[in-house]
Amino acid sequence: MFKDRLKKAMKDLKLNQVQVSGMTGRSRASICQYLAGAQVPPDAVQRSMAAALGLDVEYFTAPDAPQHTDPVPKRHGGIRQLSLKQAAALLGVDKETVGKGLQQGVFPWGYGVKTSANRWRYIINADRFSQIEGVEIQEGESA
Numbered sequence: 001m002f003k004d005r006l007k008k009a010m011k012d013l014k015l016n017q018v019q020v021s022g023m024t025g026r027s028r029a030s031i032c033q034y035l036a037g038a039q040v041p042p043d044a045v046q047r048s049m050a051a052a053l054g055l056d057v058e059y060f061t062a063p064d065a066p067q068h069t070d071p072v073p074k075r076h077g078g079i080r081q082l083s084l085k086q087a088a089a090l091l092g093v094d095k096e097t098v099g100k101g102l103q104q105g106v107f108p109w110g111y112g113v114k115t116s117a118n119r120w121r122y123i124i125n126a127d128r129f130s131q132i133e134g135v136e137i138q139e140g141e142s143a
Contacts, residue, residue, distance in 0.1 A: 002046060003037040005060050009053060013113060015105070022108030023128065024052040054081075054111075054123040080126035082110075082137070087124050090135050108132060 021028040033039040046060035088095040102112035110124035
């Protein structure tokens, strides 16, 4: 079940193993093992991975979890997200640079999803951003 849901999430979100590894903090070898069904991570790790990918935390663990991979909406008590503009300001670069990096899978704290020919949707995990970039994000700063 886990391997199938991980494959579906990766396909729907257009992510490769390297991107999933960077976003979740799991090694590429572990991701490969998960996809092959050779290993299944503990529930706590599955929840952490779902959150890092911007999915409902129960996406991998609950038998009746929603099978859609729409990012979790921004909400109090949920996954804190940053906007493209906020991430760019914290990094001291323009938002086009951050957008291109997310589209190319360069940044391990987020990703870009192509929604139409010329439009992208960006998911930036504020907690992962803070941890990796060494920047403290106040509650009011996340989107």
